[in-house]
Each structure stands twice: as C-alpha cells, then as structure tokens.
Amino acid sequence: MKIKENSTIQANKQVALNECPVTYVMEKIGGYWKPIILFHLLSGSKRYSELKKAIPAITEKMLIQHLKQLEADGLLIREAKPVVPPYVTYTLTSAGSGLKDVMYAMADWAFKQKDRDSSVSDKDPQVLLDQGAIA
Structure with missing residues (x-):
C-alpha cells in the first residue's frame, strides 16, 4: 500500500514534525x-x-x-x-x-x-x- 504523499494527513504530519521538536523526537523513538x-x-x-x-x-x-x-x-x-x-x-x-x-x-x-x-x-x-x- 502506497502512502499518498500529498494528502492532508501527510501535510499535517510534516507541519507537526517541522514545528515541534518533541514531535520530531517521538517520531524517531516512539512505539x-x-x-x-x-x-x-x-x-x-x-x-x-x-x-x-x-x-x-x-x-x-x-x-x-x-x-x-x-x-x-x-x-x-x-x-x-x-x-x-x-x-x-x-x-x-x-x-x-x-x-x-x-x-x-x-x-x-x-x-x-x-x-x-x-x-x-x-x-x-x-x-x-x-x-x-x-x-
């Protein structure tokens, strides 16, 4: 299954990763x-x-x-x-x-x-x- 790269969800995720350093860290070490x-x-x-x-x-x-x-x-x-x-x-x-x-x-x-x-x-x-x- 291919992720739609230009979706609103992906765009919002990218904004969150760019705007919030904690979100960036959690993306790397979360789970x-x-x-x-x-x-x-x-x-x-x-x-x-x-x-x-x-x-x-x-x-x-x-x-x-x-x-x-x-x-x-x-x-x-x-x-x-x-x-x-x-x-x-x-x-x-x-x-x-x-x-x-x-x-x-x-x-x-x-x-x-x-x-x-x-x-x-x-x-x-x-x-x-x-x-x-x-x-």
Whole structure:
C-alpha cells in the first residue's frame, strides 16, 4: 500500500514534525519497543541474539523492523563482520547516545506519574539501571 504523499494527513504530519521538536523526537523513538532497544544499547554494542534475549516479549519481526528503522534514522549502526557464521553487532551512533538524557528524563517523569497510572513500575529508573533491569 502506497502512502499518498500529498494528502492532508501527510501535510499535517510534516507541519507537526517541522514545528515541534518533541514531535520530531517521538517520531524517531516512539512505539513500544524502540525505547527499550535503545536502553539496552546504551550499555554498549549488542548482537541480535543478545537483544532478543534481553527483550523476550518482542517478536523477531518487530525487533528486525525496529532495528532497521533505528538504523535508517541514524540512531544505530549495524556492523556485519565477514565471518561464518555471520557476526552482526548493533551500536548506537552519537545521535543515538545523545538520547540518553532524554530517555532518562522521560522515565523519571513516568515514575513520578505512577499514581495516575497503576501500570507503571514502582521502581525508580536509577534502581532499575543499578539492578541491570534496563541497560
């Protein structure tokens, strides 16, 4: 299915992306899995199997799709070494690493709002980091 590039919806989306820096960031890192993938890569390069093991609830299709999107958006680098079996690692770019403070601020805000949304964990983000629950 081809997206109609000159539609009102696409035009409005482009205006929002151009006018609002937060919308631009959310376009790059929004969704269920992208922030989790980015958090795991903050601690260093990871192989596909390491990411899959660290995020067991994600399907292979979604992990592959999000890794490709994050690479296309310049937030990570996929490096394939010419060996058998294939050895592929994913590493954050400087732009991807630059999201660390943004993501921590978002996590901090979420934890402070936990009383409004009982689905948010009771643990402080720094505690989760110290325990290795998030990278």
